[in-house]
Every structure is written in structure tokens, then in C-alpha cells.
Amino acid sequence: MPFRPVTPEKLSTAVVRQVEELILRGILRPGERLPAERELAERLGVSRPSLREAIAQLQQTGLLSARPGAGVYVADVLGSAFSPALIALFERHDEAAMDYLSFRRDMEALAAERAARLGSDTDLAVVAAIFDKMQAAHDTRDADQEAALDAQFHMAIVEASHNVVMLHMMRSMYELLRGGVFYNRQVMFRQQTTRTALLEQHRAIHDALVARDAAGSRAAVEAHLNFVERALIDQHRAERHEEIARQRLDHEMES
Incomplete structure (x- = not known):
């Protein structure tokens, strides 16, 4: 039979998927700053460690970028196809x-x-x-x-x-x-x-x-x-x- 056991989804994975969908649908725009970590974790209903893990994954895929002392932003590369x-x-x-x-x-x-x-x-x-x-x-x-x-x-x-x-x-x-x-x-x-x-x-x-x-x-x-x-x-x-x-x-x- 083709069925496999259902495993609970990690919170960080759910966060990644939600941010990806917001970017894909154009709701989060290139260069837009995400809320501060505490506020964003509260909005998403996840712990700050889970949020950090999700943000790290999104940075690795190039969708988010961190600016020292300024916060985390949607990567500019999404809106810069023309130099x-x-x-x-x-x-x-x-x-x-x-x-x-x-x-x-x-x-x-x-x-x-x-x-x-x-x-x-x-x-x-x-x-x-x-x-x-x-x-x-x-x-x-x-x-x-x-x-x-x-x-x-x-x-x-x-x-x-x-x-x-x-x-x-x-x-x-x-x-x-x-x-x-x-x-x-x-x-x-x-x-x-x-x-x-x-x-x-x-x-x-x-x-x-x-x-x-x-x-x-x-x-x-x-x-x-x-x-x-x-x-x-x-x-x-x-x-x-x-x-x-x-x-x-x-x-x-x-x-």
C-alpha cells in the first residue's frame, strides 16, 4: 500500500512555508523589513528558537538577508532582474x-x-x-x-x-x-x-x-x-x- 506514517511538521518548517508563500504572492516585497524577532515570533505563535531556525533556512535559500544592526529583509534580488x-x-x-x-x-x-x-x-x-x-x-x-x-x-x-x-x-x-x-x-x-x-x-x-x-x-x-x-x-x-x-x-x- 502507498501509505506512510504521518509525522508532525516542525514549527520552523511551517514558518518557512508561510514566509515563502507571502513572498511568492507578492505580499512581502523585495527590500521589506520583517518585524523584530520577538514581535514576529508572537505573531506566528512560535518560539524564538524555531523562528531563528526558519530565518536561517530562508537566508540559505537567498529569500531573506540580514543587515547587521538593521534587521532581516526580503532579499533585493527578487526585484532586481534589470541592472x-x-x-x-x-x-x-x-x-x-x-x-x-x-x-x-x-x-x-x-x-x-x-x-x-x-x-x-x-x-x-x-x-x-x-x-x-x-x-x-x-x-x-x-x-x-x-x-x-x-x-x-x-x-x-x-x-x-x-x-x-x-x-x-x-x-x-x-x-x-x-x-x-x-x-x-x-x-x-x-x-x-x-x-x-x-x-x-x-x-x-x-x-x-x-x-x-x-x-x-x-x-x-x-x-x-x-x-x-x-x-x-x-x-x-x-x-x-x-x-x-x-x-x-x-x-x-x-x-
Whole structure:
């Protein structure tokens, strides 16, 4: 018979499994500090020796790291798939920037579709709360705060999709996403795009999600990022035209 005796699970093993699940689900984030040992042991209902054993195992697997005199943190390696040098390289080349935007459109459209179908009411409440903050920032004309919330809004949709691979992949790209949101908005403002137009695009995404319209959510995300792409292309074209015009002007002034 295939049955084997059931053995009680060590407390440290249960702690390891719980922390791993929190990291896997994106609840504990890279760089986040764990509570102090006494507090964490009390929250988990285990002895401090059992907790120390669990933390040691998690450090050995690279999921946690200890900082002398500062505490224990979720390892930064989980959120650093792209080095600063590679991020800077992407930013300097238009081809990479457009590929990144195309990748975002594909991934976020899928995430929005999944979030509409699979996200809990609480997931969608988080998205709604961030959108409300975007509306407030828009009303007070706080452009920097509105842009920061823009990035949070898109990440909240990914989180609501409940695909842990997609979650960690997109979170590892957060610096690119955050930088891209600020850059994209600056470009579009130079193109005379209004902040109201961007807010309304996010409202369309929000409304489709709240209505649990999976196809509408996907379409709203695609429409928004298509709009961003067109604005970037128009800006690049305008910059090239301006360079040519300046060359003509310089030639006329010299002749």
C-alpha cells in the first residue's frame, strides 16, 4: 500500500512555508523589513528558537538577508532582474523603449483581462482606491503625485491578476515602469496632450474592471498604451523634423 506514517511538521518548517508563500504572492516585497524577532515570533505563535531556525533556512535559500544592526529583509534580488546599467541602456535607445512599451501592452492587457475575471472584490477595491487618489491628484494639479499613482495603478492590476510569475516579472520591471510613466507623461505634455485625457483613459480601465468586463478591460488597457505609443512616435518624429529645420536655418544664416 502507498501509505506512510504521518509525522508532525516542525514549527520552523511551517514558518518557512508561510514566509515563502507571502513572498511568492507578492505580499512581502523585495527590500521589506520583517518585524523584530520577538514581535514576529508572537505573531506566528512560535518560539524564538524555531523562528531563528526558519530565518536561517530562508537566508540559505537567498529569500531573506540580514543587515547587521538593521534587521532581516526580503532579499533585493527578487526585484532586481534589470541592472541600473541595462535600464539606462534601454532609455538611450528608441527601439528598446518601443519594445518595452509593446511588452507592457501585451502583459498588462492580459493582466487586466485576468483581473476582471479572477480578481477578488478586495483586489478591485485596491485598484479603485488608487484611481480615486489619481483623481484627487489631478484635481489639485499635483502632476508628480499623479504620475506616481499612475505606475501604482498599473501594478495593482497586475497584482489583481493572481499570476505569480507575471507579478514577479512585472515587479522586477517596476523601475522601468515607473520611469516610463514619468517620461511618457512629459513627452505627451509636450505634444499638448491634456492630463484630463490620460485620467479618462485610466477611468475607462477602472470602470471596465469594476464591471468585471474582461474584454473591455483588455481593450481599455490596449487603447491607453496605443495612445502612449502614438504620442512617443509623434514626439520622436517632431524631434527629427526640428533637427532638420535647425540645419536648414543654420545653412540659411551662413549663406
